[in-house]
Amino acid sequence: MEIYLVGGAVRDRLLGQPAGDRDFVVVGSTPDAMLAQGFRAVGRDFPVFLHPDTGEEHALARTERKSARGHRGFVVDAAPTVTLEEDLGRRDFTINAIAERSDGSLVDPHDGQRDIQARVLRHVGPAFAEDPLRVLRAARFMARFAPLGFSVADETTALMREMVAGGELAELVPERVWQELVRALRSKKPSAFLRTLRDCGALAAVLPEVDALYGVPQRPEYHPEVDTGVHIELVCDMAAQLAPGDDEVGFAALVHDLGKALTPANELPRHIQHERRGVAPVRTLCERLRAPAAHRDLALVACREHLNVHRLAELRDQTVHDLLTRCDGFRRPERIHRLATVCEADKRGRAGLADTPYPQADELVRLRDAAAAVTGADIADQGLQGPAFGAALREARIAAIAAARTLRTTGGAVSPGPGETAAPRS
Numbered sequence: 001m002e003i004y005l006v007g008g009a010v011r012d013r014l015l016g017q018p019a020g021d022r023d024f025v026v027v028g029s030t031p032d033a034m035l036a037q038g039f040r041a042v043g044r045d046f047p048v049f050l051h052p053d054t055g056e057e058h059a060l061a062r063t064e065r066k067s068a069r070g071h072r073g074f075v076v077d078a079a080p081t082v083t084l085e086e087d088l089g090r091r092d093f094t095i096n097a098i099a100e101r102s103d104g105s106l107v108d109p110h111d112g113q114r115d116i117q118a119r120v121l122r123h124v125g126p127a128f129a130e131d132p133l134r135v136l137r138a139a140r141f142m143a144r145f146a147p148l149g150f151s152v153a154d155e156t157t158a159l160m161r162e163m164v165a166g167g168e169l170a171e172l173v174p175e176r177v178w179q180e181l182v183r184a185l186r187s188k189k190p191s192a193f194l195r196t197l198r199d200c201g202a203l204a205a206v207l208p209e210v211d212a213l214y215g216v217p218q219r220p221e222y223h224p225e226v227d228t229g230v231h232i233e234l235v236c237d238m239a240a241q242l243a244p245g246d247d248e249v250g251f252a253a254l255v256h257d258l259g260k261a262l263t264p265a266n267e268l269p270r271h272i273q274h275e276r277r278g279v280a281p282v283r284t285l286c287e288r289l290r291a292p293a294a295h296r297d298l299a300l301v302a303c304r305e306h307l308n309v310h311r312l313a314e315l316r317d318q319t320v321h322d323l324l325t326r327c328d329g330f331r332r333p334e335r336i337h338r339l340a341t342v343c344e345a346d347k348r349g350r351a352g353l354a355d356t357p358y359p360q361a362d363e364l365v366r367l368r369d370a371a372a373a374v375t376g377a378d379i380a381d382q383g384l385q386g387p388a389f390g391a392a393l394r395e396a397r398i399a400a401i402a403a404a405r406t407l408r409t410t411g412g413a414v415s416p417g418p419g420e421t422a423a424p425r426s
Helices: 008-015 031-036 084-089 112-118 126-130 133-148 154-165 174-185 190-199 228-242 247-255 258-262 279-289 293-310 317-326 333-348 359-372 386-410
Strands: 002-006 023-027 048-050 057-060 063-066 074-077
Touching: 002 008, 002 084, 008 112, 023 084, 031 048, 031 057, 063 084, 126 154, 133 154, 133 174, 133 190, 174 190, 174 228, 174 247, 174 279, 190 228, 228 247, 228 333, 247 279, 247 293, 247 333, 258 279, 279 293, 293 317, 293 333, 293 359, 317 359, 317 386, 333 359, 359 386
Parallel strands: 023 057
Antiparallel strands: 002 023, 048 057, 063 074
């Protein structure tokens, strides 16, 4: 039995990136032999075991043969005769097909080290086309590695286009699409995920509501980038910068402007009521991908309310209160923090405007906290019940918002400067 460190752990060390989980491939063994040595079986689709001491994953070397459409249509052979080279040959990208012996020497039959040096994401071989999930994995790796200078090899992009044209991506189950999407949104460059999918035609297959935004014009005085799809790329990257690793914020940033794809042609480049038009496609996308409730709810709030947050300084005190209530902000303060971040990403995710101040973010949180400081206990001695109690609580919280605003303008805090109170247009 021979054991090799493989995959991401080897790749990331060669890239000088922080080490993640370590995975091992075992050559020349059997499931019974692994169990006899104290390993614990955990693999469902192929033989994977956890080390009895470290808990690290050890998979038997295997080959795969396509048996049906989709990313799970494979017959696996994990016989002890399968070689390390055969196992590495069924992997997705050359940079992931490098193994390390116990003495630190490398086995690299597909020149993965060369592609790491050249910063190229290249598929290992023609078997890549047998698994449609690998198209999404390519895009997700680009979201992570584009900041390091990586690009997709031309031949890999061409192969992915063939896979999309063949309809293979229609076989992907929603859970796997969602998994790749959120991992991309946690990365430093989510725009590279969108761009990679769009370059091979896959964005229209897996995220048609987002793909529809490309080519839709916006008013250049508010959106110098003009193209709504490009705006979404900028917003997603800004969200990743403002809230690193927060895929709830990232997802809301991705879908907040879906309504712009539904603007009637005679209204372009203006997008009147796009925040209302966007609610239905956000719901559709969330249902199709089976998005978790937290992601769905923040996405709907951001779609519906982002223009209101932009013009926060113009809103009446009671309107601010009702906005917070619609967002369930008194019970879920973290939602207001995340909404504020999404709106800031929207404002700063525009060509040449990345450094634009956005005081509305801090102000929204501050006003929420001021209003939430008023609780039912503060008005309990009034002897009110039912609707009257709710109305009194609402009025008291509106008064707290008014007082907080007055304090800001009279207590030495800096008032919003010229242009900061104006609503950023659609």
